[in-house]
Amino acid sequence: MAGMGTVPATQSFLAGEKVTASKLTAATKTPLDFLMNPPRCGVYTATGIPCASGTSTLVTFDTESWDTDSMHSTSTDISRVAINTTGQYLVTFYGRFPSNATGYRQLNFRKNSNGNSAGGSTMSTIALAAVNGSQTFVTRTFELNCLAGDYFELFAMQNSGASLTLDAGQRVTGMEFRWLGN
Template identity: 30%
Template sequence: MALPDYTKPLDADFIATSAGDIRDNWVAPSVRVHSTSAIIVQASSTLTLTYTAERWDTAGSWSSTASSRLIATVAGKYSIIANVRWPSNADGYRALAIRRNGVTDIGGVHAAPPTGTVMDMQVFSVANMSANDYVEVLATQTSTSSLAIAVSSQISPEFMMTLVSATTAIST
């Protein structure tokens, strides 16, 4: 017996049977991207973060030509997470937001930085997404100098999204 093709991306041909049973070869849309270089956020500003490489992308949810966006390829509920590491700088505050379709913030975190150490920050949301909706991460800092979001393997800057449940069952 041949093994199922677990690398096949999720599409309208197979999410689940009409009875709701998941197919053996089902792969949920899931994507994780990162930046291979520091991202500079100017003093007292907000920046939409961009990413330079994939860790994985099972459904074509990220493209280097729209490198700030993760795109929902199937309608449903998605888990969305972003991580950054701010440098040591106790001036001002730091914030991260997840924004859907360039308009609506669907998750956010805001904090004053600690004194004398880096600050790891994570934002998380579970959101209903239509097919072709996209999400981006916005980073804000209010210090009086530019700050570089550090590159730290598997920690920063990272952006990921996974389908938790499809909106409707699709028969094959």
């Protein structure tokens, strides 16, 4: 794969130019390798996260499903997924709350918020009424234009009147990013 944060440029051939291995590699293999394994990151929490009623809670991600572009660290700023390669991304965020009949469950996806639920910019918020007798699964998928240096965090909120612990596990509470193109 090309250097992190760089979309490889394709090479052109001039009429009558001799084809060399290095030129052919630059023209086809390097861009195809990048496209076959584009920047992407999937993170989740392996430990339940307590969410007090009526309080926005920063969701941390201690486990990675994959990370092809050094977008996440499990030791520093573990709530963040950072963009290293500018482009359009397919973004999914999700969280599962335990069964409780009262109130709503909400996820707020923010850019450059520095761990502050009022900081940075809200990119997407989704709230659902609580589901009695079953978990409430909140999720959203959309395309987002991202610049290298941007980072994203997720905040959970619920108003059941009591603390609820956000469920843990792969494809249970997490975020996923996949580079689609420029």
